[in-house]
Amino acid sequence: MTSQNSGGEREKVASKLPAALRQELKTRAAQLGIDMQDAVAQAVEQWRARPADSNPTIDTSGAESWNTWLPVGLYDTFKNDCADRGISFVQGLAQAIRVWIDSHNVSLTALAIPRYTRRIIVCNQKGGVGKTTIAAGTGQAIALGLPASTGASKLPALPGLRTLLVDYDPQGHLTSQLGVKQIPPGEESLVTHMVDRDRVAGSLLDQVVAIEPDHFEGRLSLLPSSFDAFLLDSRLGSVRGPRETSLQRALAPLEEHFDVIVIDAPPNLGLAMDAGLYYGHRRKNEAPGASGVLVPVEAEDSSADAYSMLDSQIRTVSLDYEVDIDRLGLVVNKFDKRKGYVATHSLDNWQSLGTPPVVSIVPDLKEQREAVHVKQPLLMYAPTSIQAQRMREIRRRLS
Structure with a gap:
């Protein structure tokens, strides 16, 4: 062809x-x-x-x-x-x-200084914290780039980069929100390239879908989820060779085509999540903070418990496989100060951690829900909204 x-x-x-x-x-x-x-x-x-x-x-x-x-x-x-x-x-x-x-x-x-594709793993063990929202919005802001700041800070412009969103969550919310169909069972997908390498005939790149190429100038793409992903943990148990490298092996052929890969990870503690965390580890001679985990949280107590579980899993993967996994930051999502003391006190606790830092506070507003309803990227549907501005803030903080 x-x-x-x-x-x-x-x-x-x-x-x-x-x-x-x-x-x-x-x-x-x-x-x-x-x-x-x-x-x-x-x-x-x-x-x-x-x-x-x-x-x-x-x-x-x-x-x-x-x-x-x-x-x-x-x-x-x-x-x-x-x-x-x-x-x-x-x-x-x-x-x-x-x-x-x-x-x-x-x-x-x-x-001595190889140039790696940046890998951002958006994850938390608690469902409902808005991982998909943050993964999608961050990817969109990276693809669009940022103009130079004209304010007192005079921040430099950031170019739009070739960005791949990977729907690694079997629920497929990212795929659905962007108006793309999930890959049917049995067809080649990220899952088959992770666990059935000897049987795949095509390239994983063939499954990648461009997202609103006119708006994002061809720089934003999606690797859709697959219905087979619900069985990924059990199938990883039978993989020959190191299971933790399965996601890295599957995505390696795509890296030369993208500057940044953003993973919307599943909310669990299983083998798939181990592989996701490993994929974000700092590679040889890669700059600290270039790749790693970005964690959406909410300003409430159960989110803190979930973060503690994730932090423990990151430490375990780091020790077991002798790698460094950088914590890029926290995003306090769906924040609403009208919820009173619980919300404001929890926000104070997140900000007091210091490491990883809170890179943005995203309010709970209607624009994101509307964008999901019409199946459009937030930064296309409501580019001037406060939530869109927060996505650009995340992009700036991660640059």
Whole structure:
């Protein structure tokens, strides 16, 4: 198939690539300021121009599904070249990328600072606190970007970033609120890519849906929920290999297509949540606070109990798997001071924690409920509302 691209007509190419090699390619292309697609096209042309015996043999065992786009006609030519040289297309592509990386050296300082896709896990063990509202609104604000502040603070502008919302909650509220259908049982989804990797035939990117591309300039997308997600915890129990990395493995092929991934996590303490927390851990040489957990809470006592359970689970995952999981902040959601002492006292308690900080206080107003009713993004339906302003505040605090 072909698709329009800024570089002209290109063909979508489905292949496989070792995860480590894919990450090296992504890092090197970013360091050189080269689009990933252009880097792969250069790699293929460079490989074709080299003698066959000068290309290294790459270990492609465990290679995972990966998509790229090549100029029209180059795929067929490259595939024929691989056949002539007696190697598979997967091996040929891996060789080409390895050669390109090795021939495009950058300084050791730059190599030590890989550029990761930011991962924001919106979670709490208590249902009804508005996780979906905060995940959706934060993602929308990141995709739209922020203008420079003209006030006394004179804050800089923040560009709109390619943002993927992931509905990881089997209830599918995020998917429904944005007017998208859940993925039917048995079809390829995030769940199948987590637990049935040997059986999936397509790319998870094929399931991604653009959200109001005219309004968000093509920068906001959604990976819908699946009805199969209700069985995810039990199915994770039978996964071969480390279960905690299952979400990371499934989403890794999507990371090169997005600057930020926002996860609307399920309200439970199971294996799926362990995998979600692990996905947000700080990776090697990633800046502290770039990725981690964002926790919506309410100004009432039961929300504090739920947060204590989540904090315990974060600590357990961190210790069990020897990773750092940054707490990006708390969002006090659905706040209504008319509820009196309980609400105001609870807010004071949240703010007194200090770490993680309260990054925003979102009032309980009608605009969000109306946006859900008409199945539109809040920042599109009511862009000047107080709730929309709070979403932009969260974006600013997380920048």
